[in-house]
Amino acid sequence: MSAHANLERRRQAIYGWLLLTPALVLLSVFAFYPTMSTLWSSLFSRGTRRNPVEYIGTGNYTELFADPTFWIVVKNNLLYAGVTIPVSMAIALAMALWANGKISARGFVRTAYFTPTVLPMIAAANLWLFFYTPGLGVLDQIGSVFGLPSINWLGQPETALWAIIIVTIWKEAGFFMIFYLAALQTIPEDLKEAADIEGTSRWTYTRRIVLPLLMPTTIFIAINALINSVKLIDHLFILTKGGPSDASKLLLYYIWEMAFAFFDAPQAAAMTILVIGVLAIVAAAKFLYLDKRTHYQ
């Protein structure tokens, strides 16, 4: 290879690294380093006055796996994710397809759908408190018209998690709709016309053309929904505080409780590492598998 090309390549490499540096520095300081230090502290015991901090290896993890509350919380969170992700995405897609059509008051419909998104989660939770409160809440008021007994939606183990799930779906669907709406607008009108001339039904067009073209957006939204299913717990503080009897407790809430209510930082760190591990596996699957099978424009 000529010396000139070599020099040019080195210059390009330096250039690339220079461009990467700001992101690398920020990520290192605020993501990689905290992850590593969390991993590190999850390997030590909790220090008390009598027992000093000592290295216990996977001790925190075995203790965690033996904790029945942990398994309840994991089950809760799986259910929470398993319902909120597909349902909010399906609703978002349906709303986007509708709001993208030639309907009257299109602007109003879009705004109405988007409103929950601009509300802070805490405000949304307060709003829903107004629906769920036994006796005074809107749901009970409506129920009493039909002679139904008062139900404490947030106070019963059977309904508390579902009440939380509904708030999350309500909050997220509008947000995801915006992404779908934006993606739908990049699909050229003439694809629909070409399909029309061939006699394609609306459903076939949606299934064979629109959905595949929306795939990159769907993956993006799915990842976001997944992250939110771990991250979005603000409303728990207002609505149930994880209760009753841990019925609506989610992982991050439990981590917070562990660290700041029970002051068991190593235990919280161990749980954090598990969550990070699961999310990392999902991210890897996305890059290695889904991206290869998706059509990007």
Add this chain to the structure above:
Amino acid sequence: MTTGPFVAIKDVAKRWNGQLGVEGITLDIPEGSFTALLGPSGCGKSTTLRLLAGLELPDEGKIFIDGKDVTTSAASDRNLSMVFQSYALFPHLSVAENVVFGLKVRRVPKLERQKKLHRALEITGLLGYEDRKPGELSGGQRQRVALARAIVAGQRLCLMDEPLSNLDAKLRNSVRKDIKKLQRDLGITVVYVTHDQTEAMSMADTVVLMKDGHIQQVGPPEELYNKPNNTFVAEFVGAPAMALISSDGLSGFEAGQRLGIRAENIQIVPKGEGRLTCTITESEFLGSETLIGLDHAHATGLCVLKSGMALMPEGDTIDITFTDEHLHVFDASGQRIATQT
């Protein structure tokens, strides 16, 4: 059943919130013919085609295809195929999937689909590209995929909206021939939109020249060339276009009339013997001949052709002449006046 025209458009109009799209479009298209809709940008060619395809519904008038009133029918009920200006290929589907998309929708059995696909790709010279995505093809290849998709359906009527506009001159020439040959071989009826008059003149049996949403003239290419209905047609058709001289510049014509003359009918004559004295503004070498652009106070678009390489100095004055039989006479409103022959 009477053998009326295959496609009949009767007094069709389309407006958007009162803004004119097209108006008073009346057109008969015989089966197996090649009709070109020609006109400058924004004259309503695409609108006319889309009305015919059923992608727009007319505000007035009626459309018949194969004797059936299809004025309000859905696009899929009109038994036609269409090639879009932008190709409208499905970006996530391979060439083969794009071509057979319509057949699949219509539940054509797999074996038959395969056969038709092979034939369509063969005709369009796309064999070997089956598995490529549209994004991995050149403009000309994409164009041919769009063509293949249109012919695989086997419809008797095919609409094309400026299918060659994205191709370079050389490719355009060859695809032009391909399309023409295809139309003849398959015996289909083609309605072809273009703003390129050479394309229209060389391919079409009938040219429909439009302007501002109205049809100016319908006829075979030579008729548009030899007997332009009005000054717009005269100035649009032919390269170089017809020159127009106002009657003030020539004796023996009524005031307000305008006279059209084609470059090939003008001769250069020695000083003092011509009917007009003009200034040379440009000489353009075209290969087999040289085009000399001329300027005269009472004329527009005057030019003369000299064979071979014959550049003339700009700014010189020359005399030109022509005979009255070659003059096209237009009245003050621009309409052709029938010559007394």
